[in-house]
Amino acid sequence: MLRIGPFEFPFPVVQAALSGYSDAPMRQIARQLGCPYAIHEVVLDKLVLQRGRLQREIFHIPADDHPVGGQLMGAEPTMFGEAAAVMAARGYDVIDINFGCPVRKVLGRCRGGFLLSEPRTAIEIVRRVRDAVPPVVPVTVKMRRGLDDSPESERKFFQIFDAALEVGVSGFTIHGRTVEQRYVGPSRWTFLEKLREYAPHVTLLGSGDLFTAEDAVRMLDQTGVNGVTVARGAIGNPWIFAEAQALLNGDPLPAPPSVAEQGLVIMRHFELCEALHGEDASRIMRKFGIKYSELHPFAADVKAAFIRAGRRVDWMAVMNEWYAPDRDWPPGVRRNGPGDLIAAGACA
Ligand SMILES: Cc1cc2nc3c(=O)[nH]c(=O)nc-3n(C[C@H](O)[C@H](O)[C@H](O)COP(=O)(O)O)c2cc1C
Incomplete structure (x- = not known):
């Protein structure tokens, strides 16, 4: 059972935030194939506060797209809090804070993953967001496992993690890569296991290297996280949710979609x-x-x-x-790995 504040999801495989992808249409398609919870792509706090076409897209939440997480990125705690209040008022059911984006321009502006190196500011952001958002709206944090592999970086991770819990966040999504790593090399699932042991009762969602339904089930089993967020593995393959559901129900993997x-x-x-x-x-x-x-x-x-x-x-x-339905096509193919990797411009 995955629990995020008041929301309970019997099926714990959810749609990750994906910049340039996880807009309402992608989320609606994922939900039609069984995904119970989805997160909008990361949005800059100042854009939430600015009128314009982007605002219309950010606040486009169809009726069949709940509960939905709205994810924010920024550098300045006051503005972050104001934007979070607007996101909640405009219909986002969960507010997610991005401390993971590894894009150079984002780091240069002291946002996203950069904040893992600045616990004081990061903690102040979490506090402002929690204060600004109505108590019924859960606040969650998306983090990479650190800025880099140094002990100092891990210490800062736990400093932010502990403080965020004290402030009252309802859960974390942890991507098992460092910011420095970007998308190179594997996501370290053993870090998720360690965190599970460290905080047995905290809602943890795992992220990283979930390209098949089997990967999602394996991460749940191996690490003990409460849920998993499918990112690149769901782009062009929303069937991954139905497939994971079948496996978790103890059923065989369905045939690939025709x-x-x-x-x-x-x-x-x-x-x-x-x-x-x-x-x-x-x-x-x-x-x-x-x-x-x-x-x-x-x-x-x-x-x-x-x-x-x-x-x-x-x-x-x-x-x-x-895709003519009346032609006699050979069976569909299952994706067994990352396929053509998408990483450029990726934000966490
Ligand atoms: C194109 C792309 C865009 C992304 N955008 C976001 C984002 O907006 N917010 C976020 O928290 N993570 C973002 N991520 C990170 C993913 O949510 C996920 O943590 C990461 O891709 C690791 O999972 P995977 O190895 O299964 O793809 C993005 C990743 C990619 C590839």
Whole structure:
């Protein structure tokens, strides 16, 4: 059972925050395949406080997209708190604080993962956010396991972790890589085990290297975390949630989605994206299409077709040619690893 404040999730595999990806359409698709909780991509505190098109997108929370986490990033505790209050008032059910983003520009502006090196500011941010948000709205923290591998870095991690608990946060998502590591090398799951032992009653969600349903179940079993957040493994593969659910129920892994099933989900994703982003949908969906293509029996051809699809008409042509439900396609393919890795611009 995964518990985040007042929310209880019998199925503990959730959609991670993914900058450039985990907008409402991606979350809705994940939920249709069993995902019980999802987190919006990280948002800069000052953007939440500024009127504009971005605000409209940030606050677009469909009725079937709850409970949903809103994740914030910033450097200045007062502004962070103000933005958190707005996020909660505009419908986010959980406020998540980002202390993990390893992007150079973010670190240079003393945000994201940088704050793991500045416990005083990090703790003040957590305090301001907890104070600013109504008590019924849980606050959670996303952290990497440290800035780097030094003992000093680990000490600061625990300083922030302990203080955040005292302030009253409802849980943590821990990515088992350091900030310095970015996306190179494995996520250290043994750190999650250690944290589980250190804080047996605290809600912990694990992150890092969850590319298949088996990975999600393995992390739950091996580390004892309460839940896992699927990140790159869910881009273009929302079936990972249904597959993990089957495994956790003790059922066999379902067959990979057929081409016809894939086509239905991809079209639904496109329509949701179009409803939110209008003409930009084809451009935005291209990166999803490229990842969806990995499940297709003719993956390379489909990927090339999605890469070329810049307009709606091109997108529909790809769907008609490669996802026609009445053609006799070979079975769909299961993704067994990271596929084409997506890391550039990644934020935690
Ligand atoms: C493209 C991309 C964008 C990301 N954006 C966010 C984000 O907005 N907030 C966040 O907390 N983590 C973000 N992350 C980190 C993921 O949530 C996750 O912790 C990380 O990818 C490790 O999991 P994985 O190895 O299973 O992908 C991002 C990662 C990627 C690859």
